Amino acid sequence: MAWVTQTLSSSLGRKVIMSLTGLFLCSFLIIHMAGNLQLFKGDGGRAFNEYTYFMTHNPLIMTISYVLYTSILVHALMAFILTRHNQASRPIKYAYSKPEANSAWASRNMGILGTVLLLFIIIHMRTFWYEMHFGSVPMAEYDGKEYKDLYAVVQVAFGELWYVILYVICMVAIGYHLWHGFQSGFQTLGLRHKKYTPIIEFLGKYFFAIIIPAAFAAMPIYVYLQVHHII
Amino acid sequence: MKITLKVWRQKNINTAGKLVEYQLDNVSEDMSFLEMFDVLNDSLTRKGEEPVAFDHDCREGICGTCSMYINGRPHGPQTGATTCQLHMRSFNDGDTIVVEPWRARSFPVIKDLMVDRLAFDRIIQSGGYVSVNTGSARDANEILIPRTIADEAMDAAACIGCGACVAACKNASAMLFVAAKVSQLAILPQGQAEHKERAERMVAQMDAEGFGACSFTGACSVECPKSISLDHIARLNREYLGAKLTSDNING
Numbered sequence: 406m407a408w409v410t411q412t413l414s415s416s417l418g419r420k421v422i423m424s425l426t427g428l429f430l431c432s433f434l435i436i437h438m439a440g441n442l443q444l445f446k447g448d449g450g451r452a453f454n455e456y457t458y459f460m461t462h463n464p465l466i467m468t469i470s471y472v473l474y475t476s477i478l479v480h481a482l483m484a485f486i487l488t489r490h491n492q493a494s495r496p497i498k499y500a501y502s503k504p505e506a507n508s509a510w511a512s513r514n515m516g517i518l519g520t521v522l523l524l525f526i527i528i529h530m531r532t533f534w535y536e537m538h539f540g541s542v543p544m545a546e547y548d549g550k551e552y553k554d555l556y557a558v559v560q561v562a563f564g565e566l567w568y569v570i571l572y573v574i575c576m577v578a579i580g581y582h583l584w585h586g587f588q589s590g591f592q593t594l595g596l597r598h599k600k601y602t603p604i605i606e607f608l609g610k611y612f613f614a615i616i617i618p619a620a621f622a623a624m625p626i627y628v629y630l631q632v633h634h635i636i
Numbered sequence: 637m638k639i640t641l642k643v644w645r646q647k648n649i650n651t652a653g654k655l656v657e658y659q660l661d662n663v664s665e666d667m668s669f670l671e672m673f674d675v676l677n678d679s680l681t682r683k684g685e686e687p688v689a690f691d692h693d694c695r696e697g698i699c700g701t702c703s704m705y706i707n708g709r710p711h712g713p714q715t716g717a718t719t720c721q722l723h724m725r726s727f728n729d730g731d732t733i734v735v736e737p738w739r740a741r742s743f744p745v746i747k748d749l750m751v752d753r754l755a756f757d758r759i760i761q762s763g764g765y766v767s768v769n770t771g772s773a774r775d776a777n778e779i780l781i782p783r784t785i786a787d788e789a790m791d792a793a794a795c796i797g798c799g800a801c802v803a804a805c806k807n808a809s810a811m812l813f814v815a816a817k818v819s820q821l822a823i824l825p826q827g828q829a830e831h832k833e834r835a836e837r838m839v840a841q842m843d844a845e846g847f848g849a850c851s852f853t854g855a856c857s858v859e860c861p862k863s864i865s866l867d868h869i870a871r872l873n874r875e876y877l878g879a880k881l882t883s884d885n886i887n888g
Contacts, residue, residue: 411888412880416809416849417839417873487849491807494741494848500644500655501734503708504806508853513806515851589852595874597867 417593419487424593426480427586431613433473438620445627450556451547457555461537481523488516511581512589518582525575532562563628576622584614637663637729641676643688644736646745649752653745655734665725669712670695670702672724689748695720697861700796703803704749705736710800710859718798718861738799740808742845755845756797756813762841763834764817770826779825792819794862801856801864807848812856814842815872816864822875832879839876 412418440460443453460466504513511518536542536558545554562568587609591597596605630636639660646653660679663672670692677687693701702719706712712722727733735749743751770776795816802810818835821827827834850869857866 407888408880408886415839415876416843416847417876418880420849420873421877491809491848491851494808494846495739495806496741497739499705499708499736499739500642501708501736502705504853504855506709506713507804507855507858508806512851512853585852592852592866592870593850593873595870595872595877597870 416487416490419483420593422483423480423487424590426476426483428590429472429476430480431583431587431590434613434617438617441624442620444556444559444624450545450554450559453556453559454545454552454554455547457537458552477523477526481519484516484519509585511585515582515585518578521575521578522582525571525578528571533558559628560632563625564632566629569625569629572625573622576618579621580614580618583617584610587613637665637724637727639663639672639724639727640730640732642732642734643676643749644745645688645748646737647747649744649746653748655736663724665723667724668695668720669704669706669722669724670720689746689750691750692720697721698796700798700861703738703751703753703798703800705738705803707734710738710803711798711861715858716861716863718796721861738803740799740802740847742808742810742847743799743802751799753797753799755847756799756810758845759810759814759838759841760817763830763837764821766821766826767830776826781824785823789820789824792816792823792864792868795820795860795864796862798861800859800861802847804855804859805848805851806853806855807851809850809856810842810845810847811850811869811872812860812864812866814838815868818872818875819868822871831875832883833885835872835875835879836883836885839872 413422440456441453443456444450446452533555537553537555540558542553542555543557545552545556563572588602588606591602591605627636641658641660642655643658644653645656658676658680660672660676663675667675670690673688673690680687691701691703693699695702697718697720700718702711704711704719706719706722711717711719713726714722737743737745737749738751738753740751742755743753746752793816795813797813799813801812802808805811818831818838821834822831852866852869854866857864
């Protein structure tokens with residue numbers, strides 16, 4: 406098994422781990438966004454609460470959720486190891502450097518963007534995931550069946566203006582992170598082809614870096630406006 | 637034209653260096669950047685000072701010896717060219733130009749602007765070759781190779797090993813260099829036989845030399861005097877992963 410550990414600890418192997426976990430997290434974002442669109446339904450949260458019940462009780466989803474938590478941790482930890490290694494590769498910095506002449510800002514700042522996202526995930530999971538699993542969530546009853554009313558928790562959280570602003574800023578960060586990250590993940594796996602790379606780049610830049618973050622950012626804004634009876 | 641230079645001066649590999657300022661009052665815009673340095677060194681020598689040590693050889697952009705980080709970019713402000721192909725007309729009268737050596741743990745500064753690039757040689761020694769006699773030109777002509785493949789191999793082979801990719805990369809990664817050296821052989825029939833070991837060994841040596849990992853910023857390709865494409869880095873990843881998954885080498 407020496408070849409496995411040797412491969413995974415090589416610089417390319419570590420990038421492959423970043424790529425696979427990162428692309429898995431991208432696929433999760435689609436599901437997460439699609440599900441949370443229930444917030445826009447305007448039915449007092451019934452569809453959203455039924456959806457959260459399904460997500461916390463379906464055995465397949467529950468299994469995948471543990472893969473998801475592991476992916477987040479591995480992605481962050483591996484990024485930390487790689488960053489330390491990369492910084493050590495240039496112990497003396499340039500006195501004068503002009504990186505903007507040859508590369509995009511997002512591509513050079515994936516670590517900073519990632520750190521913002523990790524902090525966001527911690528805050529996000531504390532507010533919703535922790536409350537859902539371990540907190541005291543009010544109950545709601547639809548057709549004689551009891552559901553945890555996570556929608557009420559959402560309304561309280563997104564009723565706070567500072568919290569909405571924090572979410573919107575973090576969605577900008579995820580946009581920049583995926584602008585570079587999604588297509589870069591395919592490069593790391595060696596998947597580059599004249600026919601498919603333009604499609605991957607288009608998806609990464611417009612779907613993952615713009616549409617998904619915009620949809621997520623719209624949720625706290627919409628709930629805030631609704632809670633405060635502005636719409 | 638008048639030029640103010642801020643040049644990295646460092647006595648040897650063991651001492652710390654610093655930027656030193658020099659004024660040049662009679663610089664012709666037709667001079668190459670290295671000729672401007674020749675003028676500087678001439679004046680320093682006349683004053684009894686130590687001239688600035690810098691690498692140079694062919695001075696026509698094909699040997700890969702010159703290596704200056706000029707105003708924040710390897711080989712200066714123009715793309716697709718080496719420092720020796722840079723001319724003073726690319727600058728304006730009264731400009732201040734900062735000149736530093738390549739910065740990477742794997743490229744220690746020997747003196748002033750000269751760095752030790754033996755790490756690249758050791759990477760080539762680890763597998764950047766075809767170890768059997770592939771015959772004379774006539775034999776090569778009997779192996780049919782599609783024109784597009786031959787062109788792509790030639791594009792990779794254009795790498796002159798100057799190290800601008802490492803100098804430009806925020807991680808001081810040598811991926812573009814290694815990718816070019818793996819690609820130029822891997823896509824030709826003569827290089828196919830050893831392609832798995834080659835990718836494994838060259839990447840292992842690249843890591844052992846202490847170069848950083850690839851973040852795909854693309855800076856290397858932009859600053860490469862031969863404009864080597866990122867396609868080759870994707871191919872190196874493919875070659876390496878394919879080799880790791882399918883080679884007979886179970887010991888890493």
